[in-house]
Amino acid sequence: MKKIILSAVIAAGLAGRLCAAVAEDSKIFTPYFDMSLNEAAYVPSVGNLFSGGNINTQVGLLTKITQKDHLFGLYNFNYAGPSFAPQDSKQFTDRSMTHSFTFEYRRNIGEKWRVRPGVAFSSDYSRTGANEAWKNGLYNMKSSGLQLAADYTFDFERNGVVSLTYLAKAVEFPNYTDLLREFKGSGVASELSGGLQDQGIKQVSLRPVWGKWFGGFTYTQQDYKNQKVVDNTGVYGNTKQQDKTTMIDGGFHQKLWIFELYPMVSYSVHTSNQNFIRYKSLGASPTNGGLLDGTSDVTFVGKNYDYKELTLSVPLDLNITGKWAIGGAINMTNRKYTSRHQRNSNNDYVDGMQKNLMTTMTGSIRKRINETAMVRLYYGLTVASSNNKFEKYMPGNYTGNTLGLSYQLSY
Amino acid sequence: MKKGFNLMKSIIFTLTALLCFNGAAFATIDWESKGMQIAGEIIANPAGFFYDFQQDLESTTPLPPGKVFGIQTGLFPTTIPLTYTNVSGKLRLHGEGRIAPGVPQVDLIGGYWDMLAVKMATKDSDTIDSAKFGGYYMGAIVSSSVSPRVRTFWGYKHSVMAAKLAFKPGEEPDFMGTTVNSFDTGFKDDFVIAGIETPKGVSKLWSMQLNYGLKTQSITSKISWYGKFFELGLNIFPEGVLVIHPVWNFHLNF
Numbered sequence: 027m028k029k030i031i032l033s034a035v036i037a038a039g040l041a042g043r044l045c046a047a048v049a050e051d052s053k054i055f056t057p058y059f060d061m062s063l064n065e066a067a068y069v070p071s072v073g074n075l076f077s078g079g080n081i082n083t084q085v086g087l088l089t090k091i092t093q094k095d096h097l098f099g100l101y102n103f104n105y106a107g108p109s110f111a112p113q114d115s116k117q118f119t120d121r122s123m124t125h126s127f128t129f130e131y132r133r134n135i136g137e138k139w140r141v142r143p144g145v146a147f148s149s150d151y152s153r154t155g156a157n158e159a160w161k162n163g164l165y166n167m168k169s170s171g172l173q174l175a176a177d178y179t180f181d182f183e184r185n186g187v188v189s190l191t192y193l194a195k196a197v198e199f200p201n202y203t204d205l206l207r208e209f210k211g212s213g214v215a216s217e218l219s220g221g222l223q224d225q226g227i228k229q230v231s232l233r234p235v236w237g238k239w240f241g242g243f244t245y246t247q248q249d250y251k252n253q254k255v256v257d258n259t260g261v262y263g264n265t266k267q268q269d270k271t272t273m274i275d276g277g278f279h280q281k282l283w284i285f286e287l288y289p290m291v292s293y294s295v296h297t298s299n300q301n302f303i304r305y306k307s308l309g310a311s312p313t314n315g316g317l318l319d320g321t322s323d324v325t326f327v328g329k330n331y332d333y334k335e336l337t338l339s340v341p342l343d344l345n346i347t348g349k350w351a352i353g354g355a356i357n358m359t360n361r362k363y364t365s366r367h368q369r370n371s372n373n374d375y376v377d378g379m380q381k382n383l384m385t386t387m388t389g390s391i392r393k394r395i396n397e398t399a400m401v402r403l404y405y406g407l408t409v410a411s412s413n414n415k416f417e418k419y420m421p422g423n424y425t426g427n428t429l430g431l432s433y434q435l436s437y
Numbered sequence: 438m439k440k441g442f443n444l445m446k447s448i449i450f451t452l453t454a455l456l457c458f459n460g461a462a463f464a465t466i467d468w469e470s471k472g473m474q475i476a477g478e479i480i481a482n483p484a485g486f487f488y489d490f491q492q493d494l495e496s497t498t499p500l501p502p503g504k505v506f507g508i509q510t511g512l513f514p515t516t517i518p519l520t521y522t523n524v525s526g527k528l529r530l531h532g533e534g535r536i537a538p539g540v541p542q543v544d545l546i547g548g549y550w551d552m553l554a555v556k557m558a559t560k561d562s563d564t565i566d567s568a569k570f571g572g573y574y575m576g577a578i579v580s581s582s583v584s585p586r587v588r589t590f591w592g593y594k595h596s597v598m599a600a601k602l603a604f605k606p607g608e609e610p611d612f613m614g615t616t617v618n619s620f621d622t623g624f625k626d627d628f629v630i631a632g633i634e635t636p637k638g639v640s641k642l643w644s645m646q647l648n649y650g651l652k653t654q655s656i657t658s659k660i661s662w663y664g665k666f667f668e669l670g671l672n673i674f675p676e677g678v679l680v681i682h683p684v685w686n687f688h689l690n691f
Binding site for chain 1 (some may be wrong): 466470471478481583584585587589630632633635636637643645646647649654656658660673675676680681687
């Protein structure tokens with residue numbers, strides 16, 4: 027019935043999203059439409075009740091020019107509203123909106139090979155609890171990129187395909203500025219603090235799919251165009267910031283009688299040459315042994331952003347009847363910083379590295395309205411814990427309840 | 438079906454029990470501050486607040502296949518309780534596949550509303566000097582069947598709303614420590630619409646759509662169920678003051 031099946035695993039944005047789309051033999055144009063909506067109430071143990079939603083709309087068209095040449099275009103709108111999020115990632119009240127366009131040309135070479143060059147453009151808006159206009163968001167972002175991908179089919183019977191993808195993107199943050207630097211150097215050259223987040227992204231991924239199994243290896247490198255690395259003397263040096271992330275992930279989709287299980291696991295290692303200067307309070311100056319003494323009011327933390335992260339997701343659906351299903355899921359994000367010490371509630375560094383854990387358990391009822399539409403009512407219990415007890419700006423330790431409703435229509 | 442319903446009841450009961458056991462985490466809801474926050478958001482952007490209700494009465498789905506024109510009026514929350522007296526119309530310009538196979542259906546859409554309570558209040562009130570709350574919209578919807586049971590639709594609408602209110606001198610109300618003399622605000626934007634429609638039963642349809650304002654970046658998602666006479670819907674305004682609007686509209690299509 028559905029003529030294009032998009033892969034559930036979106037690995038490298040542009041790369042993973044398109045490779046599984048398939049044309050129906052008899053048609054020149056094959057449309058794709060997927061719309062999902064999720065709205066929920068969130069009650070955290072820290073802070074007040076809030077509501078948040080997520081809207082995702084994908085509209086695509088696959089054009090068969092000849093038997094061997096296909097053209098695929100996809101527009102994706104995504105709105106991500108307030109929600110619980112893993113510690114150190116975003117505030118509950120942050121929202122974002124993304125428009126992205128992707129165009130891909132596909133050429134089959136022989137029976138087993140296919141190449142997919144493509145281009146992608148996206149525009150991101152961000153908004154904080156301050157409710158600034160969308161166009162003024164500090165972290166608004168524009169990106170454009172190129173992709174080159176190759177698929178090799180190694181098992182036709184069990185749909186065994188391995189894809190190698192290279193992606194290069196230029197990312198600009200037109201509104202971003204370092205507010206602290208602007209305050210310090212007001213009237214001098216404040217505009218120089220802009221463009222600090224601008225970066226080039228390169229990504230290589232290798233993703234095999236074989237029957238019910240899928241997995242992948244992804245390496246991402248972010249080269250900042252202007253942001254310099256802060257040295258242990260407390261001033262910015264000449265080296266530009268560079269971040270690297272290596273991720274391996276895998277999972278399967280298994281149906282057994284009325285049970286439907288689709289677990290996924292991923293492990294990533296993030297490194298950055300950027301360091302961090304912790305000011306214990308605004309206007310603090312070095313005390314005790316100076317910057318390099320961990321007990322100083324102004325402390326240098328080398329490799330502050332390096333971490334290793336394990337994420338696990340185990341959704342299970344019990345298909346009671348053709349229409350009704352009960353679902354349960356466990357999601358876990360476990361992040362361990364390799365060089366950042368934990369902090370006590372007084373913002374002092376103490377022994378031991380910082381560790382964050384966020385676990386969400388979800389129970390849901392799903393009703394399938396027809397072959398294209400479904401609705402789900404769900405309740406989630408989130409437990410977030412961290413040994414970082416300094417929680418003045420972002421809560422690290424809280425319990426949260428979520429009650430939500432989601433709709434999905436896809437064709 | 439009945440079995441499914443009983444099952445659903447027991448699951449809802451279980452979820453409710455789970456919520457109760459977890460009561461400790463609910464202890465912090467501060468309804469008073471939530472109310473103040475909502476009132477503050479209305480004052481900060483009254484046009485946005487009133488415009489969300491205009492979207493409740495806007496009819497942005499295509500005419501059912503075979504119908505040539507249609508009329509609609511919003512019942513809840515527009516006429517009742519907000520007294521948005523309103524009428525909308527649709528006119529089919531082209532039936533799907535008429536000129537040539539594959540050429541989509543094209544409908545013109547439009548509508549007008551006026552807030553009756555404001556007119557009455559201005560006439561009789563000792564405090565309100567002048568007021569005008571009203572708006573209109575117009576646009577077009579293109580729809581195309583992608584299978585016997587699925588129709589996608591695309592559209593454009595131009596939406597305008599005016600909200601003006603002035604109090605008589607010496608009668609200005611005090612709101613959260615600020616004296617409100619008057620406000621003169623409005624909303625105007627061009628929207629793109631994308632949606633999908635699928636049958637739920639005999640003469641009953643289910644649709645989901647996104648309305649996106651190009652200048653204001655306002656986002657609306659509408660889910661609706663409609664038959665011959667009535668439409669029930671849930672309109673979601675993720676950035677609005679009241680995020681979820683349950684909607685009830687009456688329509689006739691010929």
